[in-house]
Amino acid sequence: MSAWLTQHSAALAAAFRRLLAAPMSTLLSLLVIGIALTLPAFGYVLLDNLRELGSRASGVKQISVFLELGASRKEVAEIESRLRQASGLTWRFVPREEALKRLQQTEEMAEIVASLPRNPLPDAFIVEPADTEPAALEAISKELAGWPKVAHVQLDSAWVKRFDAFLRLGRLALAMLAGLFAAGLVAVTFNTIRLQVMARAAEIEVARMIGATDAFIRRPFYYFGALQGALGGLLAAGIVLGGLHLLAGPVGELAALYGAAFALKAPTAIGAAVLAAGGALLGWLGAQLSVSLSLRKFD
Amino acid sequence: MIVASNLTKRYPGGYEAVRDVSFEISAGQMVLVSGHSGAGKTTLVKLIASIERPTSGSLVVNGQNLSALRRSAIPYVRRHFGMIFQDQKLLFDRSALDNVLLPLQIAGLSRRDAIRRAQAALDKVGLLAREKANPIALSGGEQQRLAIARAVVNRPTVLLADEPTANLDSDSAGDILELFADFHRVGVTVVVATHDQSWIERCHPNVLRLDHGRLL
Incomplete structure (x- = not known):
């Protein structure tokens, strides 16, 4: 158990070191991942607010x-x-x-x-x-x-149906957008990890010859992919929060012009955690695909 | 104990590097594998280290038949061997100490214990004072000693070396031979592939002579 923990903590530390070793490249990768996650996340928050606004409209769903x-x-x-x-x-x-x-x-x-x-x-x-x-x-x-x-x-079922159809369409478009950007995130991680495997070919070769298991070799790359994805997710949450903060004033003024009081609902800490976890999962998936393909040449 | 029976290694394309070789090496013995370039020395050492897999025949090390190993078991078997490569295969992006730490990290030792053992191994080969040096800054002899430190740090039962003195002057080669002799004296089985005549004369009769893959 302690050897298992030692190896995992060493792999995690190695992943952190690799992230910090090339700060510029890390920053650019995080920006790409952050922006890729921001668009669907922002869309989700806007749809959520729209649904809230719709359900509050007088007479609707009564x-x-x-x-x-x-x-x-x-x-x-x-x-x-x-x-x-x-x-x-x-x-x-x-x-x-x-x-x-x-x-x-x-x-x-x-x-x-x-x-x-x-x-x-x-x-x-x-x-x-x-x-x-x-x-x-x-x-x-x-x-x-x-x-x-x-x-x-x-x-007023026609109104309810129209609004619901609009929300469903929005959700579908959002799911497609999210799928597209998720694939982008996986591709970004795939490429980053592939370059890392190439750069560490000597280390991988030696490690294999002296008894490293596949898991030992793969682990730091998985942690790297997951960490990069999680940090990208947190960055996306930050961008969404910043965007909502900027929009809050104008939206409030617009609502006041219609005689209503409406404030945009920002994502919660749980929402940010879900975004980070989603990023981590996609990053891990990209790393898994990349490592599986890249390590074949060492077999 | 290493027992090879009718061991053959054929590479894709049909080239047979080792042909129908049989031998026994007792535990704690020091044996040289000699022969000209292309005789099959490196392949035989790699077969023993389970870096290569035999095409036919059997190879039993410490009671374990390496020919019948599952792929997933191979890494764990390799940890019983200390392997010294002809080109040393040192990692030049890290210090001498970090090179020696690698097998211990693979074995899952805590960092503190690993450092203690790596420093002891460096001390054994006379490189403790240079633990922070990058291998590129070491001489050829020092690099080979560093490779030996990495090979022995996990306290292997069998030490395997492929042409460890090929690129060294005679003084450095003598130092390396002394190191191997030291490990042999404390009970480690040592198998060295070499064409160095002075070594061969010294170890006679524990020499396996190969020619075109066959044992003479």
Whole structure:
């Protein structure tokens, strides 16, 4: 166990030394990896913010349940009881009087409402399901429409579907972009490691002849690839944070112009760690491919 | 104990460097492998060190049949040998001490223990004062002694050397021979491939003479 630990810590130290031995080349590689990871990471953060903004928009993912005009208090209480029993729903009752009052407060409608002989509005419930997937919303709407004394159920499903389709398209484009840049990262690491193997050909040859296992020879290269990827990931997280910091002011001003308060959500420490881990994994993969191919000539 | 039976090594293309060779070397013995250039000395040493694999025949070292080894077991077997190459194969991007440390790092020794043992090996070959020197700054004799220090630092049971004095003057060659004799005296099996006549006369009759791959 201690020999295993000694060899791993020595390989890790060797990987650090190799990174520090050529600072300029290391810096350039880290920049390439950092930028390659920044683009999908930034895209992810923007999509996440967009999703948040969309879900906060008024009326989105709410279901309006309008009752029949003649629904009695008892029948309203019956609907309330059914909503209470249903799981994953929050709801609010809007009595027809309150609805009329709101309509009267609307500048363009005040005159029309005043001319009406009686209140034409029904009692209503505003229902917000926990599951906001379009399919789930549609299913809930259909179920609510079947309840007694429910005259009409309104879900702006077209808007929800369009927004969801846009998000799905964004996620797909992001996945493709991430795949492309991941391949780029693997290629960068592959090439860096290939050059290192060439530069260390004498050492590898001697080490093999005096009893080094494949694992002993490969280990420092794996650590190097993983370290380079992890540092690139952290750099990407830093760039994303910096970018969001620069955008925060203008986005806040824009939101204020629309009468809303919205602040961009920055990635958390866990997000940065995931980015670093992803970079490390891709770096390790690049190193693994490179070492496997490059070491064949020593067999 | 090294026992070779009908050992043959044929390279791709059909060239047979070692043909049907059989011999026994007892534990703790010092044996020279002699012959002209191309006689098969280097190949025989590499076969014993399991750097090359036999085409046919068997080679048993310390009870282990090297011909039947799995590829993954070869590195561990190599660690039982101390190997000194004709061109020394020193690493010129690091100090003398770091060259000697390499086999100990492969064996997984802690840095502190490894340094202690590497310094002891350098002291044995008279190079402790030059531990920080780069091998390029050492003379030919010193480089060969450094290669010996690297070969013995893991306390091998068998010391193998391929033409260790080929590029040395007679004084340096004498020093190297003395070192091998010292290791032989403490029980290490020593096998040296050489065409140096003074060595051959001194070690007679423990000489394996090769000619065109065959044992004479």
